Amino acid sequence: LLVALTQQRIVDAALVILRRGGLAALSMRQIAAELAVAPGALYWHVKSKQDLLALIADRIVATTADQPSSNDPRQLALALRTALLTVRDGAEIVSFAQALQPQSRTPLAMFREVLASTLSEQHAEWGARTLTHFILGAVAEEQNQAELIRVGILTDADRGDYSVDAFLFGIDAITAGLCS
Amino acid sequence: LLVALTQQRIVDAALVILRRGGLAALSMRQIAAELAVAPGALYWHVKSKQDLLALIADRIVATTADQPSSNDPRQLALALRTALLTVRDGAEIVSFAQALQPQSRTPLAMFREVLASTLSEQHAEWGARTLTHFILGAVAEEQNQAELIRVGILTDADRGDYSVDAFLFGIDAITAGLCS
DNA sequence: ACCTGAACACCGTTCAAGT
């Protein structure tokens, strides 16, 4: 009654829950509780949970645009990775959203633009797809690993090498292959 | 009472449901119904749903080994893609399983072996990771798209180009980049 | 227009009790 419910506030609450407990803790009922509101109230401002996940993904990806991005795919990849890492399970959420609405201005579009300067339209499209699949997959695994260690299913001992080096190795291999 | 319940039979029933309705239809209760058994009975043979998903993933990936695989990453990639396409949401399931138990003999291990002949251990590891991330991402998107068209959220009009060409373009770019 | 209360049709998982 004090503050009106908004898509804005719902996404904000969702991000709070995500940072607290990850994707496993993100239920419509938890979001409603966070906002001290009945679960049904959310559906006035948001069509469904899938719809909400897409909104969250947009917010996560939007922070990529804030960083200084040149026409270098390498820098764009690093900026996207940083953006995804700001929220627990961020890569999985963006992955999901991209699968759901392939038309929106997703990471794919960013890379398509960057690659369009050096490649044909077809190859820029396919190249952008290759890069985004790798990035989302790599960061998702990075975050999943962290999640499993948090829960205790995995220990620090059997952790893979998910440093920035491994990430950049993949990015560099792909970009090198695209221009050959 | 006639036939005993087994991990085998549970995975079989799960695959039937997957082919019928995809991952969205795969619940422990549905599997139990398919086997004409109480839901709780499954937990005598399987630790959890996550555990079961890993078993399903193993079964899907196992069909890759049946195909004639040379030391060519290109052929291995195609074989894996074919195996993933045999089950609805196959890529997503294998993706999930790989994130859950990074130690098992997954697609990653196959590519690591193939690449080990031409690359250093570190680069073979990172290269294998790059390839599997791309493959699982690409096929998952391919299958998600098909799912959304089935449901009617997407039409045939706004479908992307997910032909084998796009897939091979990515594979060839990565393999080319790895050797440069 | 915006929200509550209450319901509907589901989930995964556990566990006494039966055989």
Added chain:
DNA sequence: ACCTGAACACCGTTCAAGT
């Protein structure tokens, strides 16, 4: 050893009814 019955603690979503 293996399975049933029944419960526990959740879900996403809808919708009359209130304000």
